[in-house]
Amino acid sequence: xxxxxxxxxxxxxxxxxxxxxxxxxxxxxxxxxxxxxxxxxxxxxxxxxxxxxxxxxxxxxxxxxxxxxxxxxxxxxxxxxxxxxxxxxxxxxxxxxxxxxxxxxxxxxxxxxxxxxxxxxxxxxxxxxxxxxxxxxxxxxxxxxxxxxxxxxxxxxxxxxxxxxxxxxxxxxxxxxxxxxxxxxxxxxxxxxxxxxxxxxxxxxxxxxxxxxxxxxxxxxxxxxxxxxxxxxxxxxxxxxxxxxxxxxxxx
Numbered sequence: 001x002x003x004x005x006x007x008x009x010x011x012x013x014x015x016x017x018x019x020x021x022x023x024x025x026x027x028x029x030x031x032x033x034x035x036x037x038x039x040x041x042x043x044x045x046x047x048x049x050x051x052x053x054x055x056x057x058x059x060x061x062x063x064x065x066x067x068x069x070x071x072x073x074x075x076x077x078x079x080x081x082x083x084x085x086x087x088x089x090x091x092x093x094x095x096x097x098x099x100x101x102x103x104x105x106x107x108x109x110x111x112x113x114x115x116x117x118x119x120x121x122x123x124x125x126x127x128x129x130x131x132x133x134x135x136x137x138x139x140x141x142x143x144x145x146x147x148x149x150x151x152x153x154x155x156x157x158x159x160x161x162x163x164x165x166x167x168x169x170x171x172x173x174x175x176x177x178x179x180x181x182x183x184x185x186x187x188x189x190x191x192x193x194x195x196x197x198x199x200x201x202x203x204x205x206x207x208x209x210x211x212x213x214x215x216x217x218x219x220x221x222x223x224x225x226x227x228x229x230x231x232x233x234x235x236x237x238x239x240x241x242x243x244x245x246x247x248x249x250x251x252x
Contacts, residue, residue, distance in 0.1 A: 174192070
């Protein structure tokens with residue numbers, strides 16, 4: 001496991017950088033770490049690591065491989081040391097820079113980054129899901145908003161059902177009602193058309209919609225009857241006068 005993580009970081013013949021580490025450590029630090037991983041592999045393969053796992057690393061070698069100056073190298077190594085990814089010590093006579101890679105710290109670094117990334121992805125998914133749910137709710141809410149039908153729509157629907165409902169009467173009636181059914185806002189005008197249709201088919205008197213003012217209709221019928229009665233009475237009187245006149249003429 002420990003060697004595997006080093007192999008991932010190794011950059012033999014190429015400068016290989018791990019994108020995840022760039023976000024955590026920075027570009028130059030990631031390049032230096034990749035170069036150190038390559039040096040580690042070389043020393044390990046040739047059994048040149050000391051008993052504590054340190055290997056000799058010169059400023060010149062790293063500069064040749066990465067083009068990073070001595071100052072840039074020191075700054076990057078200090079940063080990597082703060083993350084406990086490497087240990088830098090001076091060993092030997094004359095003293096030379098030796099470096100040890102702390103593979104467990106590197107593994108933890110990757111693991112923590114993956115967990116953080118997973119949490120971010122999960123948060124984004126939850127936010128996206130929440131947005132979608134809100135959109136669905138808003139869409140359902142918008143779908144429940146009643147839209148008044150046009151005269152042509154009512155005509156077409158009545159023709160399709162062949163119910164004989166007069167579309168203009170339907171529209172005028174509900175316009176006068178503010179498109180209320182009783183005291184409730186209408187939700188489905190087609191359902192109202194079907195209700196009119198059932199009422200029409202149930203009783204003959206329902207040919208006139210049940211909203212028709214029957215009291216006024218009855219009053220109007222009474223007035224017409226009275227007028228007819230007056231006309232009949234006048235006609236009867238005229239007939240009597242004619243008959244009476246004809247009897248007088250005959251006697252003469």
